[in-house]
Amino acid sequence: MFVRAYLRASTKEQDATRAKAQLEVFAAERGLKIAAFYIENESGASLHRPALFELIADASAGDILLVEQVDRLSRLNEFDWAKLKQSLNEKHIKIVALDLPTSWMMTGTDETTARMFDAINNMMLDMLAAIARKDYVSRRQRAAQGVEKAKAAGKYRGRSEDTERNALIQKHLKAGLSSWSEIMALVGCSRGTVAKQAALLKTLSA
Known part of the structure; x- marks a missing residue:
């Protein structure tokens, strides 16, 4: 079993490695060593994430995908989230997220307990992924409303072209x-x- 850490930020201006030390501490506390880091700056609302799919391709059955938060893995709509989960399940990859305590048991436990927590974990992952998507959509709606308000007041200038x-x-x-x-x-x-x-x-x- 290998632990493969995934770090993501939405834009080039953001630091995708911000949580790297936090993931290393989490793994070390459980006697685990992170075999590889997969880092990229891509939107969590898009399935176009080369580093994530490189991780999936590299993984073997039973490997752990370690993330800081579920929203680092997905802000996807329901259809794309199902596609991503299918890719992960086909490789039997275990998802462990620091903001999902039920997933922590996946790092080391007996088979019966692991199966029980796997069922609970899948339900919690779906819930947190749905919340992350809702937050993403809500923020975009608020931003659009802000732009419309600024336009109405004659204060909107838009983003300058590079x-x-x-x-x-x-x-x-x-x-x-x-x-x-x-x-x-x-x-x-x-x-x-x-x-x-x-x-x-x-x-x-x-």
Whole structure:
């Protein structure tokens, strides 16, 4: 059994490794050693998470996926959460989250107790994933309401365009020598930003 830690932040500006020391302490207190860290800056509301699926691909049956909070693993809608759980279940990966005490028993217990806690844990995971999704949707709704209010008051200016970054993205797209993932890593942007610039280039060349 290997412990594989997953660390995620939503944007490039956020520190995805913020909880690394906390996970190391948690593992050490239970006599466990983290075999590998999988780190990325991607939205928890999207299934496009290369590091997470690299973890799943690397894992063997019985390995532990260790996260700080369930919302680091998922802010997904119900359909995508079911798809992610299926991928995890097919590899028999155990999810252990610091904010889910029922999952802590998965780090070391007998088979009968493990099966009992597995059933409880799955129910709690579903509940926390649903709460994380609701929080995500609510925050986006509040942000949209704030924008509409600012627009109505004539105070909304929108986000300024990063022309230098966008020019660099377009340069790499035109060259055709780099994949979108490589451009994202090089420039430090999201897949959506690359897609937007690709669409813009297509429009300009039409």
